[in-house]
Amino acid sequence: MSSPREFTLITGASSGIGEALARRLAAERRPVALVARRTDRLERLAGELRAAHGSEVQVLTADLAQPGAGAALQAETERRGIIVDWLVNNAGFGTHGRFHELPVTREVEEVQVNVAALVDLTGRFLPAMVERRRGAIMNMASLGGFAPGPFMATYCATKAFVLSFTESLAAELRGTGVHVLCVCPGFTRTEFQEKVDTFDTASLPSFVWMTADQVAEQAIAAVGVRSVLVNGLMNTVAASLSKHLPAGITTRLVAGMMKPKGA
Numbered sequence: 001m002s003s004p005r006e007f008t009l010i011t012g013a014s015s016g017i018g019e020a021l022a023r024r025l026a027a028e029r030r031p032v033a034l035v036a037r038r039t040d041r042l043e044r045l046a047g048e049l050r051a052a053h054g055s056e057v058q059v060l061t062a063d064l065a066q067p068g069a070g071a072a073l074q075a076e077t078e079r080r081g082i083i084v085d086w087l088v089n090n091a092g093f094g095t096h097g098r099f100h101e102l103p104v105t106r107e108v109e110e111v112q113v114n115v116a117a118l119v120d121l122t123g124r125f126l127p128a129m130v131e132r133r134r135g136a137i138m139n140m141a142s143l144g145g146f147a148p149g150p151f152m153a154t155y156c157a158t159k160a161f162v163l164s165f166t167e168s169l170a171a172e173l174r175g176t177g178v179h180v181l182c183v184c185p186g187f188t189r190t191e192f193q194e195k196v197d198t199f200d201t202a203s204l205p206s207f208v209w210m211t212a213d214q215v216a217e218q219a220i221a222a223v224g225v226r227s228v229l230v231n232g233l234m235n236t237v238a239a240s241l242s243k244h245l246p247a248g249i250t251t252r253l254v255a256g257m258m259k260p261k262g263a
């Protein structure tokens with residue numbers, strides 16, 4: 001085993017928001033450990049970051065849809081002498097359509113990646129942070145976590161879980177030296193939408209969109225400052241409205257927006 005060093009471990013670092021977080025943190029010379037399934041993408045990014053910033057970058061291939069992935073990742077970090085001082089649970093994906101028409105195995109996989117893996121990794125790396133009395137957990141939820149999401153029922157439920165779970169942890173950990181942050185982006189231009197091609201994003205006005213880098217910049221700045229970050233003014237207003245409008249109205253508004261193409 002090599003001598004232990006402190007890293008930020010980022011899941012879902014092969015594209016989108018996770019990649020943007022990795023780029024920003026590596027530019028600050030923070031050692032980063034990149035996790036995802038597409039090793040080629042991670043290796044390419046790692047090479048680029050080492051060359052640009054001389055930063056320490058580790059690549060860890062993992063499929064978080066597999067229930068044993070968290071244990072394997074923990075074992076591999078220990079073997080490499082990686083101490084996880086910041087854990088960024090960012091990996092996730094969404095499915096779109098009427099729940100009863102979607103393949104149920106993919107829905108269960110969504111719960112596994114967006115929820116179970118996040119809880120598993122948090123449970124594996126948090127105790128040592130509490131013991132060291134420092135560290136941070138950043139969990140990626142979504143604006144979709146603030147209300148039920150007809151046509152993205154599983155996705156929005158997973159993000160509601162992440163929001164509730166993370167806010168609870170933040171309250172439990174106050175005064176321990178460990179910071180907990182739930183990040184809630186709205187529409188962000190990444191590969192996420194390419195994978196949800198039944199959702200008509202072309203009709204959305206350009207002002208609703210943020211870039212992955214904007215989300216990453218705000219997220220890093222919010223660590224240690226607050227426990228929930230909703231990215232952007234418009235999304236902040238939407239999140240606040242969803243808390244104050246009668247639940248039935250919010251759900252109908254979301255249903256109208258999320259309707260599959262041609263439905």
Ligand SMILES: NC(=O)c1ccc[n+]([C@@H]2O[C@H](COP(=O)([O-])OP(=O)(O)OC[C@H]3O[C@@H](n4cnc5c(N)ncnc54)[C@H](OP(=O)(O)O)[C@@H]3O)[C@@H](O)[C@H]2O)c1
Nearest residue numbers: 012014015016017036037038064091092142188190191192
């Ligand atoms: N884009 C948006 O509009 C938006 C809005 C709100 C919240 N979010 C959330 O932001 C997070 C990042 O999404 P993104 O927008 O950056 O999308 P993205 O570009 O599609 O990135 C998703 C990342 O998750 C990884 N991932 C997916 N399934 C995985 C698995 N089984 N095992 C390991 N890694 C897996 C992907 O890597 P591999 O494919 O290489 O495994 C990829 O690196 C997600 O949690 C998403 O729900 C996105």
